[in-house]
Amino acid sequence: MSWPAYPEGYMYPNEFFEPIVWKPIMTAYTTMIAIASGLAILMGLTLILNYKPLLRYLPLMGILGIASTLVLLLGPLADLRRPDQAFQIFISPHIMPSNTYPGISFIAIVAYMWPITIIVFTLVTLLVISADLLAKGGYYRILALGLKSEAEYPSYYRIARILAVILLILGLAWAFYYPGLLFTAESKLMLYNITPLLPLTYTLGALIASIFILSIASILTRIHLDNIMVKIIIVSALSIIFIKLIELLRVSFILSDIPVIDSLMRVMGGIIILTVILLILTVILGLYSLRDIRILPLASFIGFVAVILDRWVYSISVQQVSKTGIAIFPVHIDFVEALPISSLILLFLGLAVILSVILPTRSVILEKVLGGEKL
Amino acid sequence: MLHGRLKDIYRDLCKIALIIYKYIYIYIKFLTVRLNKVNWNRWRAMHKISRRDFAKLALGVAITSISSSSIASIGFSRGKRFAMYIDVSKCYGCYACMVACAAENNVPVGVFRTWIERHVRSDGTIIFVPKQCNHCDNPPCVKPCPTGATYVNEDGLVLVDDNKCIGCGACVTACPYGARYKNPVKGVVDKCTFCDHRIYDGLLPACVEACPTGARVFGSLTTEGSEVRRLVDRNPVQVLKPEYGAKPMIFYRDLPEVANL
Ligand code: SF4
Numbered sequence: 001m002s003w004p005a006y007p008e009g010y011m012y013p014n015e016f017f018e019p020i021v022w023k024p025i026m027t028a029y030t031t032m033i034a035i036a037s038g039l040a041i042l043m044g045l046t047l048i049l050n051y052k053p054l055l056r057y058l059p060l061m062g063i064l065g066i067a068s069t070l071v072l073l074l075g076p077l078a079d080l081r082r083p084d085q086a087f088q089i090f091i092s093p094h095i096m097p098s099n100t101y102p103g104i105s106f107i108a109i110v111a112y113m114w115p116i117t118i119i120v121f122t123l124v125t126l127l128v129i130s131a132d133l134l135a136k137g138g139y140y141r142i143l144a145l146g147l148k149s150e151a152e153y154p155s156y157y158r159i160a161r162i163l164a165v166i167l168l169i170l171g172l173a174w175a176f177y178y179p180g181l182l183f184t185a186e187s188k189l190m191l192y193n194i195t196p197l198l199p200l201t202y203t204l205g206a207l208i209a210s211i212f213i214l215s216i217a218s219i220l221t222r223i224h225l226d227n228i229m230v231k232i233i234i235v236s237a238l239s240i241i242f243i244k245l246i247e248l249l250r251v252s253f254i255l256s257d258i259p260v261i262d263s264l265m266r267v268m269g270g271i272i273i274l275t276v277i278l279l280i281l282t283v284i285l286g287l288y289s290l291r292d293i294r295i296l297p298l299a300s301f302i303g304f305v306a307v308i309l310d311r312w313v314y315s316i317s318v319q320q321v322s323k324t325g326i327a328i329f330p331v332h333i334d335f336v337e338a339l340p341i342s343s344l345i346l347l348f349l350g351l352a353v354i355l356s357v358i359l360p361t362r363s364v365i366l367e368k369v370l371g372g373e374k375l
Numbered sequence: 376m377l378h379g380r381l382k383d384i385y386r387d388l389c390k391i392a393l394i395i396y397k398y399i400y401i402y403i404k405f406l407t408v409r410l411n412k413v414n415w416n417r418w419r420a421m422h423k424i425s426r427r428d429f430a431k432l433a434l435g436v437a438i439t440s441i442s443s444s445s446i447a448s449i450g451f452s453r454g455k456r457f458a459m460y461i462d463v464s465k466c467y468g469c470y471a472c473m474v475a476c477a478a479e480n481n482v483p484v485g486v487f488r489t490w491i492e493r494h495v496r497s498d499g500t501i502i503f504v505p506k507q508c509n510h511c512d513n514p515p516c517v518k519p520c521p522t523g524a525t526y527v528n529e530d531g532l533v534l535v536d537d538n539k540c541i542g543c544g545a546c547v548t549a550c551p552y553g554a555r556y557k558n559p560v561k562g563v564v565d566k567c568t569f570c571d572h573r574i575y576d577g578l579l580p581a582c583v584e585a586c587p588t589g590a591r592v593f594g595s596l597t598t599e600g601s602e603v604r605r606l607v608d609r610n611p612v613q614v615l616k617p618e619y620g621a622k623p624m625i626f627y628r629d630l631p632e633v634a635n636l
């Protein structure tokens with residue numbers, strides 16, 4: 001019998017059987033989380049602060065938010081070995097610690113957060129566009145949530161603003177979820193915890209991803225782009241660059257002589273540097289976009305690619321390092337793995353198109369507000 | 376000269392960045408401190424101890440000897456507490472336990488409920504170290520399980536309920552000991568059960584029964600006069616990767632440092 005061998009002997013043979021436990025679909029999943037959570041944060045903040053420059057995008061944010069949240073869990077579902085038992089997560093969730101079930105599972109919490117997010121996203125969106133749905137008449141009135149006249153709209157808008165607080169909290173919770181899950185995966189403690197600022201990076205990345213999707217959708221629906229989007233992209237990209245650089249400094253100055261860090265740097269160092277380069281490019285193009293807003297989609301696209309790379313590093317690359325910290329596994333990506341990933345993306349796009357056909361993508365009443373009228 | 380000055384400036388800038396970083400870190404720590412105690416203890420240790428020591432800690436080379444008093448401090452909240460004592464010096468690498476386990480538990484080819492590590496010392500001597508699930512007293516694998524498929528039974532066994540497992544792999548990632556695998560036949564996660572189907576019938580786990588040298592001793596730590604308790608009490612024993620705080624219930628005698636990665 002031939003044994004896989006580390007320099008010091010063979011260890012953890014189960015790792016050799018399936019080194020990458022979470023497959024590349026997890027990158028698509030975490031990217032989809034970035035889009036959904038970014039949109040929830042943006043929509044929540046816009047409503048709470050009543051921030052005029054972003055008001056016109058509220059219907060689009062809602063539509064894209066609902067579409068991305070709806071498809072979210074299909075990512076991990078495709079990665080389950082027993083998807084037929086997935087319902088167990090709802091009927092027997094591990095959310096109360098006890099002697100038999102110590103601790104609390106982040107995954108179980110997220111499973112419950114998912115329908116709540118869909119409901120809140122839908123309610124906020126419908127409340128925001130209720131006057132427009134009423135104006136459309138017919139069956140659309142049902143979706144207007146009982147709004148009788150435009151005069152009632154301000155109170156609907158107020159309710160939307162209250163719900164926006166919940167949406168913001170949910171958005172932040174989603175943005176923090178995956179880093180949180182990694183931090184509690186104790187066996188890879190050393191791997192994940194070289195970056196304790198990951199929740200922050202993920203939140204900022206979520207903003208970049210959502211602005212990218214929003215800018216493309218805005219162009220397609222002929223809503224003009226605003227400089228505030230560029231500013232969000234620039235500030236987020238700069239912050240991520242700053243965080244990545246201080247983390248790299250810390251790793252190279254304090255942790256450089258630890259073998260596990262060495263292994264880690266070998267699998268993720270190159271991608272992190274590429275991510276930083278792409279983010280710098282995003283900032284430069286972003287600065288150009290301030291003069292010519294047509295460049296925004298390109299700037300945000302490059303930022304979006306950087307976000308995907310960042311997700312790849314923390315969902316796939318880290319798994320390449322063995323539990324011993326001294327061995328590195330190669331990643332073999334099967335062509336069949338592209339199938340669930342593309343289905344997830346296509347489903348999201350399809351849903352977004354269907355919803356934008358059903359629901360108004362711009363709100364006349366909000367445009368009036370922008371024109372100077374008071375709600 | 377200029378090079379030296381640039382180096383100084385660079386070093387100062389790094390120090391400033393590190394101070395800023397530390398503040399951000401403390402803030403984040405404050406936000407996330409409840410997420411994972413072991414995690415932050417490690418960080419605290421990292422900021423206090425030297426780089427060399429930390430490197431050791433990170434590698435888990437510092438094997439902790441467990442005295443009988445520290446065993447008493449392990450929080451047994453249950454009736455029995457099944458555990459195993461493994462005398463590494465008695466294992467001569469016949470693999471009988473591996474074969475017995477695979478046969479008893481239908482373990483598919485390529486994955487292992489128990490395995491034997493083979494280490495060659497610089498003087499040429501060979502050491503065999505049996506490993507398996509440690510049925511930890513503070514099991515990191517149970518916490519992330521979303522469905523409660525992984526659970527701790529009343530006697531401290533960490534088990535998997537096949538009917539509840541969705542095969543998400545969270546427990547596989549969380550186990551520091553590589554003891555879990557996704558069963559390619561069943562689709563659910565599998566690992567050593569201490570042969571629960573045998574021990575409750577008064578039999579020994581298959582691996583213990585098969586071991587020709589008596590390197591493996593199984594029993595309940597909380598049962599007065601049990602062999603395993605006596606051995607763990609009287610001998611200097613070690614556990615694997617104590618820095619993870621998992622409180623493993625496999626106690627080794629003569630565990631070589633190299634086996635603790
Ligand atoms: S050794 Fe791994 S699988 Fe077994 S109880 Fe400990 S953490 Fe869980």
Ligand code: SF4
Pocket residue numbers: 519520521522523524525535539540541542543544545546547563564
């Ligand atoms: S793979 Fe099964 S036992 Fe492991 S965490 Fe997921 S549901 Fe629980």
